[in-house]
Amino acid sequence: MKRDLVSIFCQLFLTRWMLIQLGVFSLIFKIYFPGLAFGSEYLIEDVESIFISKLSEYINWSTFYGSDFNIIVLGQSKLTKSLQKISENKKILGKKVSVRTVLDHEKINNCNILIIPENKVENLGSILQQVEGHHILTVSRSEGYAEKGVMVNFYEESGKLRFEINLKAAKAEGFQVSSQLLKLARIVGSE
């Protein structure tokens, strides 16, 4: 009954299942990464933060809270640091950009753009209710969030950043989205 680690390790690698698995794995790997090529690639958080900083060029805000253009990230996210970097010397609609983190969605105030991380799925309905009627653009990068009412939702496709817009939700909050942006987006949610 008692076996030492070496003999079991050998047994593991001599198991026919393992052989088949490794064989298939290596074959697919070879097909899938023929050149193992990596070009100029960027962190998704960096590209997304630049994207967000440009949204105001295509979406019309009718009112503001506070003297700054306020971006709130709900919870801890790598996106915060990227947004802070891109916002250091940038103005949005002529206003200085403030990026801050709020851990509890019930404490959101003075906000123009709200970033909702993906791990908020269980509270999403509650978060959207909280910001409803406050003219806040909601942004996320989570599958299915646009259908659930988030206005701008980023996603990855073939290694590129894409986005979808819930036009009904955006209009309900008084945002006007330019046709130029809509051409690039996937539209979700029927009006």
Add this chain to the structure above:
Amino acid sequence: MNNFKKKNNIILIIFSIFFTFYSILSNADRIENKNQEFPMELSDLPIEELMNVSLEVGTKNSTLFKDIPGIITIIGEKEIKNSGARDLIDVLMQVPGFTFASDVEGVVSLGFRGIWAYEGKVLLLWNGHELNEALYGTVQLGRRYPVDHINRIEVMRGPGSVIYGGFAELAVINIVTKNADDLNGLETTVNYGQMGNTLGGRNLSLSYGKRWDDWSISLQTFYSQGQRSNQTYFDSNGDSYNFSGNSRLNSGLINLDLSYKDLDFKLFSNIYHTLERDGVSKNISVPVQNDFNQTSASLSYRLKISKDLQFKPYLYYSSQAPWRATYPDEVNEQSGIPYDRTVSRTNFGAEFNWNLTSFLSWTAGAELNQYLATTKIPERFYNNLSNISYSDTILLNQIMIQSSIANFTVGLRYINNSIYGSNLVPRAGLTKSIESWNFKLLYSNAYRAPTFENFNTNLNIQPEKTSNIEFEVIKNINKISNISFNIFKLNIKDPIIYTNLNDQDVYLNYKKTGSIGFELQHRVQSKGQYLLTSYSFSSALKNEVDIYSTSDPTQLVGVSKHKFTILANQKILWENLFFSPSIAWLSSKKGNSWDNQNKVFSMVDQPAVLLVNLYFTQKDIVFKDLDLGFGVMNLLDSQYGYTQAYNAIHSPIPGYGREYLTRINYSLSL
């Protein structure tokens, strides 16, 4: 011919390993060398061109809950905190399907879907650390694990054996604690509960979490003292004692998670001391201490080879010393079962997650487990040795296909146990969303090889096998509410059951048992307020375990067939004051009990019980992030006894009586 095959196999192995790791390392090297500065050069690009920028690896492959091939319940930190829950019993009481019963020596644990699940049939994970001890497969509950440390609990109601192994036979309770980002500084919680004239429980939690660029740490500590109950217990002879002062539940716990980039180290240690007078056939004259201790650690590295492929090798070690009891001689004469054994598990493995195409993903893994048990008391195992060991090797494959017709999941686990040979465990799932409706049709098997004490008491014991079929439909009614309904049918073949023959502990394979039933959940949630209701029903199916049987063939010993729960949270009166009532109603159950009026010990109907809890939380009291909680649990002081889950000689262990609670919680961002 055989030599030729073997030679070919060896060449294939060498080729595969070489090629695979070459590819991985080539990619890793390129990734590590990449410039991580913020790409200001992109900031002037118009959006159209930004959409052509190539993204680096790192996007997590997250599967939405609606696509997971399992019936899932998520309990979040706020629901736990707002409800005033003292421990996992309070939390899981609100989850459909879970009930609680007792074993021996004052131990309380869980049943699921009408079946006593304590003997290795439900897997409990704490941040990846397996809490089921590997001697018997059991886990003991009651003021043991700190719910204040929890970020969320993911309960997979239904077998998860293909991914999680043998203990995930009926369900998986995956507890995820607060990480560095969740804590982001210091957090401390103090709880105090008074149960009549007795201390209910008092505990202190101290946590720290912080992230610095590539480093992150979360360290959580907990110390608790408490009592099981303040109610009176009668043994099978009618002798009684009050649980006040005789049912101590003390626990200490440390949980560390240290990460550098994608390298992660986790450490977990728990010491659980209980006091009891619950002897084998009669009460022990003085309280005696039992210890259930565990220390475990894991090291893993998540290598992101591309945005679609991750490789994660890991190493896990766990040492557990459950049921440790060294009594004085006079107690030995009364209880007769001192015990001091340790079990360790060393686990080495790796897993791949690969999105082969936009619609096809593949998870594969290989794992090697080595188990070792050593004994001090009793001095020898069945083979007259002081230590015994076994091992298993595991290979798993799971493929998920997303299509416009539906999402399909097919999984297969291969187990080769050094004692019980090899076995295949399959699962298949179909999930489909149509507008606001979501459907899941699931079939899964589970396989659990006997643990040390199973085969130590019976060399002829064989693995138990479970099959389960379930169907779930979820309707999203609107943005803030949804309703879910699921039905299940589960069969356990050759269930491994504890019993006592001729005054000897022994595990036997009975022929079969099972259950059938349904669960219903409704959730309304808006602006931090919520109302969660659930109803669950189970009925025994083809049970041939005589010590589980009652006069009603649809009901097993110690199990309530019906459970109804409500959990709510609402803002009241003034700002930041929340009121969270919760209710659990459990229908009558059958079990052995001492009848003090007729002076007889027999199996009787134990009445339905209603547990009502009221809890208030005042947030940001005095200053920001200082929260004060207060309330009363079991307001009606209902006599909720944990019935022994099989036909034996213990009366129900008294549950928590009415308990007044207060809690102070403070978070300091650093």
